[in-house]
Amino acid sequence: MFPSPIDVVIGASDMETTADFLVHFGFEKGVSGRLPADAARALYGLDGPADELVMAVPGAPRGRVRLVSTPNPARSYAAFDARPFAIDLFTADMGRSVALAEEAGYHSSPITDHHFGPVTIREVEITGPDKLVVTLLEPSAGRRPCVLDDDPDRLHSEVHAFVWSDTNLDEHIGYWTERGLRTLMDVVMETPGLGALVGAPDEDVKLRLTVFADEPNARPIRVEFVEFVGKPSTPQPTLPLAAGLLAPAFELVDLDAAIRDLEPAKVGEIVTLDTPVHPGTRAATVVTPGGHRFEVWEKG
Numbered sequence: 001m002f003p004s005p006i007d008v009v010i011g012a013s014d015m016e017t018t019a020d021f022l023v024h025f026g027f028e029k030g031v032s033g034r035l036p037a038d039a040a041r042a043l044y045g046l047d048g049p050a051d052e053l054v055m056a057v058p059g060a061p062r063g064r065v066r067l068v069s070t071p072n073p074a075r076s077y078a079a080f081d082a083r084p085f086a087i088d089l090f091t092a093d094m095g096r097s098v099a100l101a102e103e104a105g106y107h108s109s110p111i112t113d114h115h116f117g118p119v120t121i122r123e124v125e126i127t128g129p130d131k132l133v134v135t136l137l138e139p140s141a142g143r144r145p146c147v148l149d150d151d152p153d154r155l156h157s158e159v160h161a162f163v164w165s166d167t168n169l170d171e172h173i174g175y176w177t178e179r180g181l182r183t184l185m186d187v188v189m190e191t192p193g194l195g196a197l198v199g200a201p202d203e204d205v206k207l208r209l210t211v212f213a214d215e216p217n218a219r220p221i222r223v224e225f226v227e228f229v230g231k232p233s234t235p236q237p238t239l240p241l242a243a244g245l246l247a248p249a250f251e252l253v254d255l256d257a258a259i260r261d262l263e264p265a266k267v268g269e270i271v272t273l274d275t276p277v278h279p280g281t282r283a284a285t286v287v288t289p290g291g292h293r294f295e296v297w298e299k300g
Helices: 015-023 037-044 094-103 255-261
Strands: 007-012 028-035 050-056 064-069 083-091 112-116 119-127 133-139 156-165 182-189 207-213 222-228 246-252 271-273 281-287 293-298
Touching: 007 015, 015 028, 015 050, 015 064, 028 037, 037 271, 037 281, 064 156, 083 094, 083 246, 094 119, 094 133, 133 156, 255 281, 255 293
Parallel strands: 007 064, 083 133, 156 222, 246 293
Antiparallel strands: 007 246, 028 050, 050 064, 083 156, 112 119, 119 133, 182 207, 207 222, 271 281, 281 293
């Protein structure tokens, strides 16, 4: 039933500041609009209307970001809390990406190398406004399809994956595979330096990584779960929408039929919208038994 997500939704305390952060990675400002108060309340738990701005990478048919304004400040989290964690982008040159991010005043984590057989994936976290984390990945080989394949002069890709930190993947990932997403990867990593990457430098960290998509070679966005194996993990609230808080949005053909298949997840009120960002469509917010919040939108 599920395709891969169409957007990643990000709460923003200051739309322009967050937009500028994404522009740094090659995104461009697109259509903007305003969510009426009833829709903002139903979808995001907000008390008034909310501004929206779509950010996209030129030439990328998918992998967009949609910013939603919120008066709720960014939250603080412990390193292993279960929560929406980051968005992943590919980089064509890790050294250049880190240098440019630090030059722009953004915080960069240590670079970490993960080894999968003959393949090495370099990873770094760049933290921007509202504690928003963009993870940059540089594989030594076998990169998934993205805009970098079409434009070798670009430094960064569109959104490659939406990342959730979870308490217990064995209990929760079945919800997604039972609804049509395919498992592309399910591995356990014990990478030296992984604790420092996630903000726990004194910890030895074992990480389980599971990645889903509708098709193995389709363009992004992918759904990625991580579990810090054996670490205490506290689920964090995903509503009301706070600054820096993330959620994936899925576009479905028949919203009424889809909602029947979403049980036992909790489905919120269906709202009808006709704005520049959402012309003539309907949507609802959904929270799974595992605490994962996402949005479902009906194709216009």
